[in-house]
Amino acid sequence: MENVVSIPSVQDDRPTLNIHGVKHTYMKPRITAFIPAHNEEKSIRDCLAGLGDQTLPKDVELDVIVIADNCTDRTEEVALAAGEEFNLNLKVLTTINNKQRKVGALNSAWKSIYGDPLDLYDKKPSVYEEFYKTSVKAILGMDADSRLAPDALTQLWEGLMSARNIGGVMAKYTMRMPKKKSLISKDDVHYEEMIASGQYGGPMTRWWTHQQKQDMASWLLDLQYRGGSTYVLGGQATLFRPEALQDIIEENKLDGPWQDESDVEDMLLTWQIQKKWKTLISPKARCFVDSMRSYHTFRQQRNKWQGGTVELLTNSDIGVKSKHRSKIWRSQIKTFIDLMIRLLFISLLTVSVATDQFFWSWIWLTPIILASVLNTILALKTPMHRPIDVILAGLLISPEMYMWVNFVTFSHVWLGKLSAHKKDGWAIQYSAERGTTRSKLAEGLVGIAAAVGVLVYLAFHYRDFLTSTPVQEAVYPYLDTGWVMLTVLTIYTSLLMAYQIWTLRGRHTA
Numbered sequence: 001m002e003n004v005v006s007i008p009s010v011q012d013d014r015p016t017l018n019i020h021g022v023k024h025t026y027m028k029p030r031i032t033a034f035i036p037a038h039n040e041e042k043s044i045r046d047c048l049a050g051l052g053d054q055t056l057p058k059d060v061e062l063d064v065i066v067i068a069d070n071c072t073d074r075t076e077e078v079a080l081a082a083g084e085e086f087n088l089n090l091k092v093l094t095t096i097n098n099k100q101r102k103v104g105a106l107n108s109a110w111k112s113i114y115g116d117p118l119d120l121y122d123k124k125p126s127v128y129e130e131f132y133k134t135s136v137k138a139i140l141g142m143d144a145d146s147r148l149a150p151d152a153l154t155q156l157w158e159g160l161m162s163a164r165n166i167g168g169v170m171a172k173y174t175m176r177m178p179k180k181k182s183l184i185s186k187d188d189v190h191y192e193e194m195i196a197s198g199q200y201g202g203p204m205t206r207w208w209t210h211q212q213k214q215d216m217a218s219w220l221l222d223l224q225y226r227g228g229s230t231y232v233l234g235g236q237a238t239l240f241r242p243e244a245l246q247d248i249i250e251e252n253k254l255d256g257p258w259q260d261e262s263d264v265e266d267m268l269l270t271w272q273i274q275k276k277w278k279t280l281i282s283p284k285a286r287c288f289v290d291s292m293r294s295y296h297t298f299r300q301q302r303n304k305w306q307g308g309t310v311e312l313l314t315n316s317d318i319g320v321k322s323k324h325r326s327k328i329w330r331s332q333i334k335t336f337i338d339l340m341i342r343l344l345f346i347s348l349l350t351v352s353v354a355t356d357q358f359f360w361s362w363i364w365l366t367p368i369i370l371a372s373v374l375n376t377i378l379a380l381k382t383p384m385h386r387p388i389d390v391i392l393a394g395l396l397i398s399p400e401m402y403m404w405v406n407f408v409t410f411s412h413v414w415l416g417k418l419s420a421h422k423k424d425g426w427a428i429q430y431s432a433e434r435g436t437t438r439s440k441l442a443e444g445l446v447g448i449a450a451a452v453g454v455l456v457y458l459a460f461h462y463r464d465f466l467t468s469t470p471v472q473e474a475v476y477p478y479l480d481t482g483w484v485m486l487t488v489l490t491i492y493t494s495l496l497m498a499y500q501i502w503t504l505r506g507r508h509t510a
Contacts (some may be wrong), residue, residue, distance in 0.1 A: 027135035030061040031153065031239070032113065033142055036105035037066055040144035041074040043290070045082040050147035050288075052086025057157045060137070064090040065112065066144075069098055069105040075144075100260045102235070106141065107256025110245070118255045139240040145290045146236040147176075155285035156239040167244030167277025168270070170230060171237040171287035172220050172510065174383045175213040178205055178293070201293060208298065209291040210382070210389045211402040217382040217510030220281065222500075224508040228280045231324035232267040237287035244277045251275075261318055264308030271312065271322040283508070286383075295441050299409060306413040314417070332410075334496070339407045341489050348482045354459045355475050356467040367490050368396070370497040375399045377504050 033051060037044050044066065056062055066079040076092045083090030093112060098104040113133055115125060125133070138160055140153070152171055159169035178201030184194055194200060201209070223230050233240070245257040248269070252259075262268040270279050292298035312318060313328060322328070352358035372394050379385055379393035392398040465471065 027131050028059060028061050029137045030063055030135050031056075031138045031140055031157065032136050033062065033064045033140040034106055034109040035064065035066045035142045035144050036069050036102050036109075037071070037075050037079065037144035038069045038101070038105075039071050039073045039075060041071075041078045043145040044075055044079050045085075046147055047142065047144050048079065048082040048086055048088060048090070050149075051153075052088055053150045054148060054153040055151055057154050060157065062089065062153070064088050065093060065109045066090065067093045067095060067105040067109050069095045069101070103256075103258040103260040103265050106258045110139075110256045110258075114242075114246070116255060117249075136242055139242055139245065141233075141235055141238050141240060143236045143289065147288045148237060149286040149288065152237070152282075152285040152287060153239075155282050156237075159280060159282045159285070160239050160241060163278070165276075165278055166241065166280060167273040168233045168238050168240045168279050169285075170233045170239075170279075170281045171285040172281060172283075173216055173234060173236055173287050173289050174510075175209050175216065175291040176288045177209055177213070177384060180206070205293050207389075207392075207398070208293065208295070210386070211398055212291045212298070214378055214382045214385075214389070214393070214398075215402065218378050220510045221378075221381060221504065221508055223281055224283065225503045225506060228283065229324070230279050230281050231270060231274075231322050231328060232264070233270045233273070233279050235266040236289045237285075238266075240273075241277070244273050247276055248272045262308045262312055263304045264312065267308065267312060268318070268320065271320045274322055274324075275320075295405065299405070302406065302409045303413060306409050307416065310413055310417065334493075335406070335410050337489055337493060338403065339410065341486065341493065342407075344482060344486050344489070348479060348486060350455065350459075351475060352479060354463075354466050355472050355479075357472060357476065357479060367494045367497070370494055370501070371399070372396055374497050374501050374504075377501065381504065381510050383510060 035044075035047060040047075048064065048066075051062065051064060054062065064083065066076075066083075068076040068079070071094075076094065079090065079092050082088075093108055095105055095108055098108070100107070113129075113136060115123070138157060140156070142148075148171065156169050156171060160166055179199055181195070181200045181202045184200060188194070248254065248257045252272070257269060258265055259268055273279055292301050309328065310332075312320070312322075313325065313332070349358065375393040375396060375398075376390060379390040382389070389398070459466065
């Protein structure tokens with residue numbers, strides 16, 4: 001006679017999923033998705049539509065928990081309606097007085113399944129809850145403005161279950177290209193509504209999106225060519241093994257796996273997982289994510305990312321290190337060298353021309369040609385690229401502009417390390433996305449133009465003095481040393497570019 005267990009219903013007031021599949025002494029294995037959503041009524045339906053499109057692994061079920069985090073819009077209503085529309089087993093958790101933003105929202109979903117260690121009443125889970133907790137074999141962390149490509153969930157599952165020591169697998173991210181704004185007639189009665197939806201953009205928005213997409217493609221390709229191990233499991237779409245997350249809680253005496261000690265909570269989580277588990281990117285699973293549509297929002301997002309990364313690298317109080325730490329340091333050093341090369345070249349060129357000591361050498365075309373070839377290949381390997389993107393990449397127009405924006409962020413963050421006041425990266429990014437702060441790009445460009453104008457005027461006004469023999473002889477030793485330093489740095493970066501071009505011949509795709 002078979003041993004049949006009757007599963008009682010939950011008696012407390014906590015929301016429960018309407019889950020079927022309890023048979024005998026087990027439940028079917030399942031993936032549970034955590035989707036934190038702060039005022040995401042415009043995007044949450046599309047995110048859930050992507051989950052509705054998924055073909056699940058055999059005999060595996062999917063549950064979805066949307067965490068309506070301090071929402072003042074219709075996020076909860078839209079999510080519930082979408083759950084019914086796409087036949088998802090979905091519930092909505094509503095946070096109360098959550099001051100930890102995304103971290104607090106994710107932890108509230110975790111506690112709804114695994115309990116709260118800080119619960120003063122030490123509530124014992126029901127038999128049903130114990131069986132459900134055991135049945136959860138993977139946790140999918142997703143952003144509310146992300147959408148999984150069809151079959152992505154199965155591909156993530158296959159990656160996670162391919163070995164017992166894998167703690168998390170991340171999807172490959174691709175920024176969604178906005179539709180052409182010019183396709184909408186301004187006489188359309190829904191014009192303003194369509195623009196406000198965020199699905200459309202002008203030429204600059206579309207160009208800016210592609211630069212972020214190519215940047216992401218370059219990063220993903222680099223990780224794949226180095227074996228697929230990643231130092232950050234991005235929060236947009238990652239499948240976690242629950243045991244790996246539970247290890248973090250137990251080792252660090254936490255009430256949930258996610259922590260707000262860093263502006264890059266996903267990187268901190270990944271470094272903690274890596275103490276015992278592998279963290280990988282999927283070679284196939286793809287997730288489409290929104291880009292930052294303007295210079296200002298991009299800068300604030302990258303300030304948060306770069307600031308959080310630097311804090312993890314330099315703050316010993318956080319008490320966690322990654323086996324990829326040296327790789328991240330090399331990336332920081334490379335950015336610094338790239339910045340120094342450009343500043344050194346501009347300085348030497350200005351002084352050389354002003355003192356009439358500039359000499360052209362054709363060998364200087366070598367790094368330019370290498371950079372052109374490298375960026376053309378990256379543009380071609382970027383998913384859904386446009387011909388104009390490849391042309392601008394080959395001409396180095398787009399890569400150079402994008403690189404200078406990142407130089408500004410890099411300099412801002414490292415100089416900020418000297419400040420005694422720590423900034424709230426999440427709050428700054430949210431403010432930028434809501435439009436309550438503005439960019440100072442125009443003022444910066446005007447200042448640069450004014451400085452260049454003044455230098456040109458002074459160079460012409462004092463040309464006779466600057467080109468005199470005493471001045472040339474005084475300046476020449478510094479110029480000579482500077483050009484030697486520039487040559488050494490340029491050779492180093494040229495070798496790196498040549499190596500990257502060589503590796504890109506492989507079969508991996510971004």
